[in-house]
Amino acid sequence: MDLIARNEAQLAATLRRFRKKANLTQGGLGDATQMRQATISELESGSGGRLETLFAVLAALNLELVVRPRDANEKIALEDLF
Numbered sequence: 001m002d003l004i005a006r007n008e009a010q011l012a013a014t015l016r017r018f019r020k021k022a023n024l025t026q027g028g029l030g031d032a033t034q035m036r037q038a039t040i041s042e043l044e045s046g047s048g049g050r051l052e053t054l055f056a057v058l059a060a061l062n063l064e065l066v067v068r069p070r071d072a073n074e075k076i077a078l079e080d081l082f
Contacts, residue, residue: 006070012046018061019044032060 005011019029019040026040033040033056043049043057058065 002066008046012044015057015061016044018063019057022061024061029057029060033057 003014003017005014019026024032025037026044027037030037030040033053035053035056039049039053040057043053055065
């Protein structure tokens with residue numbers, strides 16, 4: 001399933017969704033990435049984070065980042081994003 005994230009809040013929600021799907025707590029994901037739980041919480045809140053943190057979390061959740069041009073004609077319902 002591909003999810004589109006066009007802003008920090010959407011990306012944060014997507015990461016949180018996949019973490020929960022993997023049955024991991026923020027602390028468990030922190031252990032897997034050798035980061036503090038507070039760092040994971042910060043990333044999931046959309047209030048900050050570093051690229052290094054993002055890529056460590058993506059790897060721990062077995063996810064990848066794909067960047068593509070936006071389709072200006074694509075109509076996406078908000079509920080399809082979350």
